[in-house]
Amino acid sequence: MSESAHVPAEAQALAQRVAAAMYERDRASRSLGMRIAWVAPGEADLAMTVREDMVNGHAICHGGLVFTLADSAFAYACNSHNLATVASGCTIEFLAPSHLGDVLTATARERAQVGRSGVYDVEVRNQHGATIALFRGKSTRIKGHVV
Amino acid sequence: MSESAHVPAEAQALAQRVAAAMYERDRASRSLGMRIAWVAPGEADLAMTVREDMVNGHAICHGGLVFTLADSAFAYACNSHNLATVASGCTIEFLAPSHLGDVLTATARERAQVGRSGVYDVEVRNQHGATIALFRGKSTRIKGHVV
Amino acid sequence: MSESAHVPAEAQALAQRVAAAMYERDRASRSLGMRIAWVAPGEADLAMTVREDMVNGHAICHGGLVFTLADSAFAYACNSHNLATVASGCTIEFLAPSHLGDVLTATARERAQVGRSGVYDVEVRNQHGATIALFRGKSTRIKGHVV
Amino acid sequence: MSESAHVPAEAQALAQRVAAAMYERDRASRSLGMRIAWVAPGEADLAMTVREDMVNGHAICHGGLVFTLADSAFAYACNSHNLATVASGCTIEFLAPSHLGDVLTATARERAQVGRSGVYDVEVRNQHGATIALFRGKSTRIKGHVV
Numbered sequence: 001m002s003e004s005a006h007v008p009a010e011a012q013a014l015a016q017r018v019a020a021a022m023y024e025r026d027r028a029s030r031s032l033g034m035r036i037a038w039v040a041p042g043e044a045d046l047a048m049t050v051r052e053d054m055v056n057g058h059a060i061c062h063g064g065l066v067f068t069l070a071d072s073a074f075a076y077a078c079n080s081h082n083l084a085t086v087a088s089g090c091t092i093e094f095l096a097p098s099h100l101g102d103v104l105t106a107t108a109r110e111r112a113q114v115g116r117s118g119v120y121d122v123e124v125r126n127q128h129g130a131t132i133a134l135f136r137g138k139s140t141r142i143k144g145h146v147v
Numbered sequence: 148m149s150e151s152a153h154v155p156a157e158a159q160a161l162a163q164r165v166a167a168a169m170y171e172r173d174r175a176s177r178s179l180g181m182r183i184a185w186v187a188p189g190e191a192d193l194a195m196t197v198r199e200d201m202v203n204g205h206a207i208c209h210g211g212l213v214f215t216l217a218d219s220a221f222a223y224a225c226n227s228h229n230l231a232t233v234a235s236g237c238t239i240e241f242l243a244p245s246h247l248g249d250v251l252t253a254t255a256r257e258r259a260q261v262g263r264s265g266v267y268d269v270e271v272r273n274q275h276g277a278t279i280a281l282f283r284g285k286s287t288r289i290k291g292h293v294v
Numbered sequence: 295m296s297e298s299a300h301v302p303a304e305a306q307a308l309a310q311r312v313a314a315a316m317y318e319r320d321r322a323s324r325s326l327g328m329r330i331a332w333v334a335p336g337e338a339d340l341a342m343t344v345r346e347d348m349v350n351g352h353a354i355c356h357g358g359l360v361f362t363l364a365d366s367a368f369a370y371a372c373n374s375h376n377l378a379t380v381a382s383g384c385t386i387e388f389l390a391p392s393h394l395g396d397v398l399t400a401t402a403r404e405r406a407q408v409g410r411s412g413v414y415d416v417e418v419r420n421q422h423g424a425t426i427a428l429f430r431g432k433s434t435r436i437k438g439h440v441v
Numbered sequence: 442m443s444e445s446a447h448v449p450a451e452a453q454a455l456a457q458r459v460a461a462a463m464y465e466r467d468r469a470s471r472s473l474g475m476r477i478a479w480v481a482p483g484e485a486d487l488a489m490t491v492r493e494d495m496v497n498g499h500a501i502c503h504g505g506l507v508f509t510l511a512d513s514a515f516a517y518a519c520n521s522h523n524l525a526t527v528a529s530g531c532t533i534e535f536l537a538p539s540h541l542g543d544v545l546t547a548t549a550r551e552r553a554q555v556g557r558s559g560v561y562d563v564e565v566r567n568q569h570g571a572t573i574a575l576f577r578g579k580s581t582r583i584k585g586h587v588v
Contacts, residue, residue, distance in 0.1 A: 022203075024204070025203050025204025025205070026203050026204070026209075027199065027200055027201075027202055027203065027204075028200065028201050028202060028203060028208075028209035028211070028212060029209070031200035031201075052174065053174055053175065053178040054174075054175050054178075055174055055175060056169075056172050056173050056174065056175060057171070057172025057173070057174075058172070061175075062173075062175035062176070062215065062218070062219070063218055063234050063237075064175070064211065064212070064214055064215025064216070064217075064218040064219065065175060065211075065215060067211055067214045067215065067218070067237070068209065068211025068212060068214065068215060069211070070211075071209070071210055071211040071214065072209070072211065086241075087210050087241055088240070088241060088411065088432070089238065089239060089240040089241060089383070089432060090210075090214070090238070090239050091236065091237070091238045091239075091385065091532050091577070092236060092237050092238075093235070093236040093553075093560050093577075093579060094233075094234055094235060094236060095553050095555045095558075095560070096555060111575060112534075112536050112572055112575060114536045114537060117382065117536075119534050119536070119575055121562075131553055134552060134553060134560055134577075136532070136534075136575075136577060138382070138383060138432075138534060235558065235579070236530070236579060238385050238430070238532065240406075240413050240430075240432060242406050242408045242411075242413070243408060258428060259387075259389050259425055259428060261389045261390060264389075264529065266387050266389070266428055268415075278406055281405060281406060281413055281430075283385070283387075283428075283430060285387060285529070285530060285579075316497075318498070319497050319498025319499070320497050320498070320503075321493065321494055321495075321496055321497065321498075322494065322495050322496060322497060322502075322503035322505070322506060323503070325494035325495075346468065347468055347469065347472035348468075348469050348472075349468055349469060350463075350466050350467050350468065350469060351465070351466025351467070351468075352466070355469075356467075356469035356470070356509065356512070356513070357512055357528050357531075358469070358505065358506075358508055358509025358510070358511075358512040358513065359469060359505075359509060361505055361508045361509065361512070361531070362503065362505025362506060362508065362509060363505070364505075365503070365504055365505040365508070366503070366505065380535075381504050381535055382534070382535060383532065383533060383534040383535060384504075384508075384532070384533050385530065385531070385532045385533075386530060386531050386532075387529070387530040388527075388528055388529060388530060
């Protein structure tokens with residue numbers, strides 16, 4: 001995992017502890033079957049399989065659930081420094097449909113952090129590597145810590 | 148329902164038939180407990196109660212599911228003319244948290260339609276009338292009809 | 295001006311004083327020939343004529359300058375309460391081109407104010423009333439006053 | 442210029458011809474003093490110096506003109522394949538102010554192209570390399586060619 005090569009071990013361990021604590025409480029993401037595939041300071045990858053209860057009559061996944069996967073990855077990434085952070089707003093561009101049985105992965109990366117405000121970019125890809133959606137999240141740090 | 152006072156009866160009947168057909172196929176919105184509270188040409192109101200499987204450890208609803216409610220209302224509104232339409236992109240601003248047991252209503256209204264592209268504004272409010280989120284959806288008409 | 299019917303005279307007078315002070319310092323908006331057509335608490339309308347130095351070879355106005363007009367209207371509206379406020383982010387949807395000689399009007403209205411964050415909607419229309427663009431601005435209050 | 446190492450010479454030459462033709466007609470960008478610093482298929486970098494007629498009373502550049510620089514870079518990048526393309530919508534996050542005399546550079550890169558729709562990311566930095574704004578543009582191809 002070359003991406004974490006330069007991350008101090010303490011920061012990495014903290015990111016993992018924060019993610020574990022969030023996941024424990026995060027009934028919504030767990031109900032949707034999301035798994036944490038990767039976490040590091042300012043980064044998180046989450047995976048979700050498109051289930052029967054996520055699609056319409058054409059077996060296409062509801063765009064809102066693609067957004068929800070991206071939004072969860074964003075939340076894990078922006079809280080990874082253990083400074084409590086919430087989403088203030090998000091944008092999403094839908095590029096391709098996803099279908100029943102697809103395995104979607106959302107890759108969230110910190111793009112900027114200025115004062116209490118951050119910008120995170122999230123890309124959602126399917127199991128073939130095709131980009132399904134591009135998401136951008138704006139975060140605001142509030143008082144408190146995650147763990 | 149004064150809002151439909153000037154809507155021709157045929158257009159209104161078509162909007163209702165389209166919504167019924169979409170809802171029948173729309174397993175995702177039904178799985179989340181959404182109900183159609185209102186539909187008219189270019190308009191739709193959907194309601195959803197925040198359930199235990201939608202919240203985090205602080206009993207706050209996942210922002211992705213607030214988005215999903217707004218996105219569904221947008222979909223019913225922009226397909227109400229029976230011209231098959233998909234979302235190309237959306238933005239959402241989160242203004243206040245919603246909690247376990249809250250009844251959220253998303254009110255979608257057509258703001259513009261130019262050629263095949265449309266813009267819809269959706270407001271999500273809770274049972275006290277407080278605004279939870281402001282959503283804006285961009286739609287694109289594709290070939291075909293809904294019913 | 296029925297829109298200000300319920301605005302206390304003091305708040306209205308303050309909004310006008312703030313706008314006058316901002317305009318005095320606002321070389322950018324004045325260089326682009328913008329005029330303040332209306333101001334009230336949470337509201338501002340600005341007008342701009344599309345000049346030769348604003349267009350491309352097809353005599354179509356640069357989208358960035360349409361944005362700039364909307365952004366100025368947003369700034370006057372969100373500072374109208376005399377609490378210093380800056381833009382944190384904006385979205386714009388371009389619906390129709392505008393042409394050399396067109397007189398554009400941007401109408402900014404407050405949609406939400408929660409704590410230090412606000413959301414403003416701006417519509418840009420031409421002299422025929424056609425909608426050119428829909429803009430949404432997110433504002434953040436900082437320390438200090440305008441006047 | 443390592444970035445163009447794998448670009449076929451013909452595509453690169455076409456991108457440069459398109460940019461030259463656009464710039465010739467683009468009175469708005471030239472009036473604002475923008476220079477094309479780099480162009481390649483799907484890419485463009487534009488620079489602009491913040492002038493006295495672009496600032497407010499605190500010598501801070503109008504956000505609309507930062508947007509305009511980003512929007513121009515986006516336009517040059519998305520037309521670089523010589524397929525006529527227009528902006529359908531954009532988002533911008535303002536991260537830091539820019540000041541009188543600053544030299545801003547907007548770096549536009551293609552992120553996705555699906556059918557007639559594209560997504561471009563633009564970063565605006567100042568002469569010290571600090572990020573001023575993050576912009577995302579959605580493009581739509583129309584009929585015709587640039588040159």
